[in-house]
Amino acid sequence: MSFILNIETATKNCSVAIAKNGETILCKEIAEEGYSHAEKLHVFIEEVIAEAGISVQDLAAVAVSQGPGSYTGLRIGVSAAKGLCYALNVPLIAVDTLLTLASQAQVTDGKIIPMLDARRMEVYSEIFNAKLEVERAIQAEVIDENSFGDISETIYFVGDCAEKGKAVLTKENFIFLENIKYPSAAAMSKISFDKYQKSDTVDVAYFEPYYLKDFMMTTPSKK
Numbered sequence: 001m002s003f004i005l006n007i008e009t010a011t012k013n014c015s016v017a018i019a020k021n022g023e024t025i026l027c028k029e030i031a032e033e034g035y036s037h038a039e040k041l042h043v044f045i046e047e048v049i050a051e052a053g054i055s056v057q058d059l060a061a062v063a064v065s066q067g068p069g070s071y072t073g074l075r076i077g078v079s080a081a082k083g084l085c086y087a088l089n090v091p092l093i094a095v096d097t098l099l100t101l102a103s104q105a106q107v108t109d110g111k112i113i114p115m116l117d118a119r120r121m122e123v124y125s126e127i128f129n130a131k132l133e134v135e136r137a138i139q140a141e142v143i144d145e146n147s148f149g150d151i152s153e154t155i156y157f158v159g160d161c162a163e164k165g166k167a168v169l170t171k172e173n174f175i176f177l178e179n180i181k182y183p184s185a186a187a188m189s190k191i192s193f194d195k196y197q198k199s200d201t202v203d204v205a206y207f208e209p210y211y212l213k214d215f216m217m218t219t220p221s222k223k
Contacts, residue, residue, distance in 0.1 A: 002060040003052075004196060005045065005084070006188035009037045009077030010069025010097040011116060011160065013182035016044040018052045022193030026052050027186040037076045045080065059090055061201070063192035065183065066094035067210035068124040068138060069116060074209035082204055091201040093192045096210075098126040098138060100183040100191065101158055110154030110173075111135065114183075115143075115161040121168070123161050124212055127151075140212050144168050 001020060008015040008029075014037045015029035028044040030036060049056060064081035067074050085092045101114035107130050115123040121143055127136035141147070145168045148155055154173050157165055158180040166176055195201070 002193065002196060003054055003058050004061045004063055004093070004189070004192050005049070005059050006063045006095075006185040006192055007041070007045075007077045007081050008065045008097075008100065008183050008185040008188060009041060009073040010065040010067055011073065011182045012070075013184065014040045014044065014073075015183070015185035016041065016048050017185035017189060018048045018054070019189035019193060022190045024186040024189040027184065029184060029186075031182055035070070035073060037073050041076060041080055045084075056084070056088060059084070059088060061085075061091045061093050061192070061196050062088075063093035063095050063188055063195070065097045065100065065185075065188070066207075067097055068140070068212035069097050069209075071211060074211065078207070078209050082207070085204045091196070091199075092204045092207060093195045093200070094202045094207060095188050095191050095195070096126075096138075097183050098124065099128070099132065099134075100187045101180070102126070102128045103132055103191065104180045104184065104187045105156050105158050105177055107156050110156060111151055112156050112158065113148065115157060115159040115165060117160050117164075121164060123159075123165075138210075138212060145170070148174070 006017040013031040017027035062081045098114040102112040112128045115125045126138045162176045162178045
């Protein structure tokens with residue numbers, strides 16, 4: 001019996017789930033405009049473990065969203081995951097944020113394109129088939145009316161870019177699943193368990209989130 005703690009903090013959704021043998025048994029999450037990860041993450045971790053009726057010593061591994069996504073959100077999630085792995089001496093599993101998001105679509109045909117907002121008309125995106133096999137790797141790209149126009153199959157878009165995406169992505173085979181906005185730790189459970197069974201883990205000491213773009217810090221203007 002393998003319990004895995006799944007942590008997803010790449011977006012505005014602060015999400016934590018406990019899974020047993022790849023099945024989510026408990027999930028706590030909240031999506032707020034102001035990002036509540038620093039305040040909520042450790043509380044959620046304590047709550048899901050307690051409510052699942054287990055202790056941290058029962059965890060076989062910790063899985064964390066590896067990005068792309070919010071720089072601060074990813075840092076908070078990865079730091080928490082690393083701390084637990086060090087303390088418990090359990091493996092760390094890194095899960096592609098966009099794969100988690102795509103897996104929430106649960107469609108049987110066409111392509112799934114998860115998109116996360118970067119800035120202006122730029123998005124982080126990846127292309128999967130209905131079996132969740134990668135058909136185009138993660139990119140940071142500017143979307144316009146010509147984006148994905150070479151795909152004739154139905155495309156299901158998921159993520160937090162529906163509003164700006166629908167303004168330019170208007171072809172008949174484009175479908176926006178607007179109820180799937182953020183990746184959830186609950187959707188990480190099967191992915192992380194599959195990785196755990198294959199010993200597909202990362203080095204706790206050296207693992208860094210996949211930011212995709214360099215973090216840019218601005219300097220306040222002098223008055």
